[in-house]
Amino acid sequence: MTTSQANNPLGPGYDGVPGKELRFRDVFRDTLRAEMIRDEDVFLMGEDISGGFDKDTKEPLDAWGGPFAATKGLVQEFGPERIRDAPISEAGFVGAAIGSALTGLRPVVDLMYFDFVTVAFDQLLSNAAKSRYMFGGQTRVPLTLFARSGAGTGHAAQHSESFYSMLAHIPGLKVVVPSDPYSVKGLLAAAIRDDDPVFLVNDKKLINLTGFVPDEDYVIELGKGRYLRRGTDVTLVGMSYTSIACQKAADQLAEIGIDAEVIDMMSLSPFDEDILIESVAKTHNVVIVDEDTPRASMASEFAAVIADKAFDHLDAPVKRVTAPHSPVPYNRDLEIAYMPQPEDVVRTVRKLLGHE
Amino acid sequence: MDISKEKLEWMYTTMYRIRRFEETMLEQTFKGNSMGVTHPSDGQEAPPTGICAHLTEKDWIGSTHRGHGHCIAKGLDTSAMMAEIMGKATGQCGGKGGSMHIADFSKGMLGANAIVGASIPLAVGAALTAKYKGIENESVGVSFFGDGASSQGVLHESMNLASVWKLPVIFACENNGYAEATPAWYAVSASDIASRAEGYGMPGVVVDGMDVFAVYDAAGEAIARARAGEGPTFLELKTYRYHGHFHADDPKKYRKPEEEQFYLDKDPIKHFEATVTKQKLMSAKQLKAIRDAVEQEMLDAVEFGMNSPMPDASALYDDVYINYSNPIQGLR
Numbered sequence: 001m002t003t004s005q006a007n008n009p010l011g012p013g014y015d016g017v018p019g020k021e022l023r024f025r026d027v028f029r030d031t032l033r034a035e036m037i038r039d040e041d042v043f044l045m046g047e048d049i050s051g052g053f054d055k056d057t058k059e060p061l062d063a064w065g066g067p068f069a070a071t072k073g074l075v076q077e078f079g080p081e082r083i084r085d086a087p088i089s090e091a092g093f094v095g096a097a098i099g100s101a102l103t104g105l106r107p108v109v110d111l112m113y114f115d116f117v118t119v120a121f122d123q124l125l126s127n128a129a130k131s132r133y134m135f136g137g138q139t140r141v142p143l144t145l146f147a148r149s150g151a152g153t154g155h156a157a158q159h160s161e162s163f164y165s166m167l168a169h170i171p172g173l174k175v176v177v178p179s180d181p182y183s184v185k186g187l188l189a190a191a192i193r194d195d196d197p198v199f200l201v202n203d204k205k206l207i208n209l210t211g212f213v214p215d216e217d218y219v220i221e222l223g224k225g226r227y228l229r230r231g232t233d234v235t236l237v238g239m240s241y242t243s244i245a246c247q248k249a250a251d252q253l254a255e256i257g258i259d260a261e262v263i264d265m266m267s268l269s270p271f272d273e274d275i276l277i278e279s280v281a282k283t284h285n286v287v288i289v290d291e292d293t294p295r296a297s298m299a300s301e302f303a304a305v306i307a308d309k310a311f312d313h314l315d316a317p318v319k320r321v322t323a324p325h326s327p328v329p330y331n332r333d334l335e336i337a338y339m340p341q342p343e344d345v346v347r348t349v350r351k352l353l354g355h356e
Numbered sequence: 357m358d359i360s361k362e363k364l365e366w367m368y369t370t371m372y373r374i375r376r377f378e379e380t381m382l383e384q385t386f387k388g389n390s391m392g393v394t395h396p397s398d399g400q401e402a403p404p405t406g407i408c409a410h411l412t413e414k415d416w417i418g419s420t421h422r423g424h425g426h427c428i429a430k431g432l433d434t435s436a437m438m439a440e441i442m443g444k445a446t447g448q449c450g451g452k453g454g455s456m457h458i459a460d461f462s463k464g465m466l467g468a469n470a471i472v473g474a475s476i477p478l479a480v481g482a483a484l485t486a487k488y489k490g491i492e493n494e495s496v497g498v499s500f501f502g503d504g505a506s507s508q509g510v511l512h513e514s515m516n517l518a519s520v521w522k523l524p525v526i527f528a529c530e531n532n533g534y535a536e537a538t539p540a541w542y543a544v545s546a547s548d549i550a551s552r553a554e555g556y557g558m559p560g561v562v563v564d565g566m567d568v569f570a571v572y573d574a575a576g577e578a579i580a581r582a583r584a585g586e587g588p589t590f591l592e593l594k595t596y597r598y599h600g601h602f603h604a605d606d607p608k609k610y611r612k613p614e615e616e617q618f619y620l621d622k623d624p625i626k627h628f629e630a631t632v633t634k635q636k637l638m639s640a641k642q643l644k645a646i647r648d649a650v651e652q653e654m655l656d657a658v659e660f661g662m663n664s665p666m667p668d669a670s671a672l673y674d675d676v677y678i679n680y681s682n683p684i685q686g687l688r
């Protein structure tokens with residue numbers, strides 16, 4: 001790997017790969033589609049993914065293209081058996097998805113807003129995550145779930161959570177968080193092909209962003225992070241949308257002569273300990289940026305691993321930039337203050353490096 | 357009709373207030389003065405009005421993401437509601453809740469709730485409090501929810517609980533035919549949701565939810581039963597939302613014009629006007645005076661919201677806990 005400073009989604013050193021600039025939500029849909037073509041056992045369920053039905057013909061209307069337009073056009077192509085519109089019964093249909101996974105199918109569940117995972121939490125924790133272990137390895141649960149997290153859209157306390165740490169806490173469940181069109185393609189494909197239950201959480205703020213996506217079919221190995229930028233003075237650790245905040249912060253830091261390295265974790269469980277240690281061994285300073293609330297969070301977990309395994313490399317304490325320990329407020333100014341902003345990261349780095 | 361003159365005036369004021377609040381709120385949303393997503397309930401004025409006509413501030417209601425009508429019928433202040441939607445410090449929840457989370461505990465309003473089905477057991481709990489304290493005759497719980505929410509397990513658990521414990525609660529299912537774009541005929545296995553009540557040992561009544569008098573009568577019976585200690589009732593109010601699921605949704609993508617027209621022809625406000633003028637219970641002049649007063653109230657609400665200050669930056673950290681005044685601020 002070279003030490004280029006470019007913000008390349010493939011990481012520094014991967015120039016000249018054939019591909020194009022695409023929108024996150026289109027890549028999401030195209031990846032679902034490709035996986036459904038690839039494997040007939042893959043099917044989708046979720047509320048409103050058929051977007052209503054004509055009263056007379058009973059044909060699906062696809063009025064919304066599914067929540068966040070993630071499934072646009074799929075019901076016309078695959079039909080309502082494989083694009084299975086579900087009543088508002090999260091506990092029931094997530095449980096049914098697990099049951100179908102235990103018996104040979106590969107269900108993919110759209111949970112719409114991440115907050116709604118709590119309605120189905122018992123099924124996820126007690127059945128999806130534990131079946132293989134408690135039944136002595138007899139079975140597998142090739143289930144994929146996805147949902148949208150994050151504040152910033154005026155949806156207030158019950159539609160804006162980022163508590164993916166609650167999922168990462170569960171042994172048996174894998175958790176991935178794409179941060180751009182490149183990573184959503186590789187992570188969603190990997191999640192669907194994986195034989196364990198995988199939850200993909202995508203921040204709402206990513207949905208309309210565009211980015212470079214290679215043409216080829218690829219998967220991103222679950223549990224691996226990537227470098228978005230190489231630098232020598234400080235490591236900025238991002239996940240989901242905060243990887244974008246970290247890149248913006250790195251640009252601002254460069255203007256004042258601070259050379260930041262940016263890591264995008266991509267997977268939260270399992271996660272890439274090696275990339276954290278490797279980077280900190282070089283920069284000796286680290287700031288972890290997370291939109292989740294700080295107690296028992298991924299930021300805290302990454303900090304613990306660094307303190308445990310890279311302590312001797314550190315020149316300064318590990319810093320975290322996170323949301324406050326509070327629900328998400330409605331008012332826009334408060335909501336902006338709630339989310340870690342690039343300026344918050346810059347301020348923290350300057351303080352950390354005594355650059356004030 | 358044995359509805360008092362005052363009650364009729366209240367009903368008309370309430371329905372017209374809901375209608376105009378939703379229209380005004382949408383206008384403000386499109387002007388960019390709302391800070392978030394809003395779910396209008398115009399067309400659905402009759403259920404909250406006909407039910408809350410029997411309630412006092414000691415009774416409790418639970419509500420949904422489409423909660424403005426419930427709030428207004430329970431007597432919440434429209435200026436404080438408008439200011440809340442505008443995210444202002446003077447809003448009903450200090451600008452921290454928004455359209456989907458308006459509550460007023462002083463008025464017996466347990467809060468609008470954005471998790472579908474989540475407020476249903478809260479109304480059951482309020483009824484439990486009443487029974488516990490022996491005040492069922494003056495405090496019942498009413499849970500408002502939609503056809504979509506009727507598929508949530510928590511409704512079924514709540515109905516069974518309320519019946520087993522014989523609680524003074526009314527399950528008020530506003531069946532507007534749709535959950536987002538999904539029609540009830542697709543997502544709900546029963547053609548009348550009220551038929552499910554039988555399985556839980558309570559009366560289930562199908563009501564024309566576009567006719568406030570029909571709602572008033574059915575609710576009157578259900579609430580009298582609850583106050584008399586006879587337990588829960590399920591009301592299914594067949595109604596219609598005139599606008600889309602949320603402010604930016606175009607319902608024409610999934611609803612037929614004939615269907616929309618069918619309900620527009622049954623408009624609850626026009627139906628009320630026609631009924632009371634025909635029966636000479638209220639004059640056209642009286643009705644107009646009420647409308648004029650509501651129009652002024654809406655102008656005042658918008659002005660109040662627009663002129664109100666933003667919440668203090670410190671509000672972000674307030675009220676996470678009661679007795680822990682320094683919760684963890686964002687780590688920076």
Ligand SMILES: Cc1ncc(C[n+]2csc(CCOP(=O)(O)OP(=O)(O)O)c2C)c(N)n1
Nearest residue numbers: 116422470471472502503504505534535536
């Ligand atoms: C647990 C949960 N699942 C899904 C949603 C997304 N959602 C919000 S409103 C809605 C439809 C609700 O339909 P209904 O209960 O009929 O109420 P209506 O919108 O018609 O008033 C859905 C699916 C949610 N808010 N909460």
Ligand SMILES: [Mg+2]
Nearest residue numbers: 502503534535
């Ligand atoms: Mg509905």
